[in-house]
Amino acid sequence: MMKPMLGRKSALWFASAITVLAIAVPAADGATRERPCNGAVELCGRTLDQVVLPGAHNAMSNEEYDWNIPNQHYSIPTQLDMGVRAFLIDTHYGKVSDDGKTVVKVPEAEGHSTGATMYLCHEYCQLGASELIPELAKIKDFLAANPREVLVFVNEDYIDPQDFASAVTQSGLIDYIYTGSTDHYPTLSEMIASNQRVVMLAESDSGTVPWYHKAYDGSMQETRYDYRYGGVTTQQAMTRLTDPAQLDASCAPNRGGTTGPLFLMNHWVNGKFDNGDPVTPDPAVADVLNTKDVLVARARACEQVRGKLPNIVAVDDFGNGDLLGAVNELNGVTPKAFFEVAKPRGAVVRAGRKAIFRVKVSNYGNVDAATKVCATLPARLAFRSRCATLSVARGGGATAKITVSTRRRARGLGVARFKVSGSGDTVSATAKLRVKPMPKKKPKRRPARHKKH
16 A cells, blocks of 8 residues: 655655654653654664665675675664664565475566566576565564664565565555655655654665665666676785775775765675676675774765765675774764663662562664673662663663561661663663561460369
8 A cells, every 4th residue: 555645845844753752762650752763862863874784795605694605794674773774675476396305596577477476686596586575574573673773675686576565464564665856865754753664665676566666777876786897806806995095996886876865885796707608695794894993994985985975885705804894983973872771660679688679671772782780779668779780682681689688676668779881871760669577476375263162
């Protein structure tokens, strides 16, 4: 079902109005803070084309699913959990081989006419293939669980646009698709408020699908992607991306020229030799190319050559090197936690007994957080403050169990104050503590004495 289209001014006003309502989230202590966008509060007010996203080349080709000649260690769902936000993917038609062990690629025209199954695979589906719709559904599940994340997909498309649109719809991902213009973009806050958080681009053919845009026809520009040109060695190709004297040349325009608000920096070395023999992606190459200093230096060089920072930095073997660190530096963002604490339940105990509080902490920041949760209680009711430590993963949550001993002669109502701190953020919360006096002991009854006669 198509989403209703608003005029740009109306759409922006509507999105801004929702933003005010949706992102001013009350903390447990009553204060309000805007949750981060893509892991950082600083990014919320920037338009998409002002943000740098960590990207994965041939993102679907991965070791986790036992693909041969994989470009990545991890599947797309795992990449999402780890922080990748832009994905270069390939889509094909395919059918399962007669022995049921592999998928055989089917030409686009034949696949469309016969209703063949749609797959994510790279050139030779026999080397690895994942059914498209279930994988898109996993992306939808991530977005449902992480409502503050914005993604970009660039599809090297070998399937009919309408079939791809059908797959997006069937998977449920359609509920998160961006339907606005790719000539200019809203801020991340506005995209999040409208829940249009996935930009979908096609390399070749987007057909008449209104939310599916041709990447290199005004939507995006890029660098070249094959640095083995001229039949050079791996080391020589790597030098083209690491030698300061050659970085300007590595940033020369390729598809899309110099137009398009989004800018893709392709940053890997593989491809094919001049004789056509395939070159396997090598994690040892990524160990060098994916280092923070190399990525930042090349992105800054491209900024000078092209007049803007890359918006997508796409690498092979994400996990080697420090892509996320490089992207944070390019965005001017310091990795830190962003805590929210659910209001803890109060405790009612007898004096001298132990009170137990459970403090649930969520982390919306862009770093896993080593966290300390400390409780301070009125001295008249309880003994010294107690602390607990826990690890709260980015995008995740954990619960601290705080046990405090009350005084034997305590009685009355007080406030337990909790301080949650770690990895650059601190928040607080409170809960009530009511201590009832110990019941008075009933005097023992003496046994009745019988009178002697």
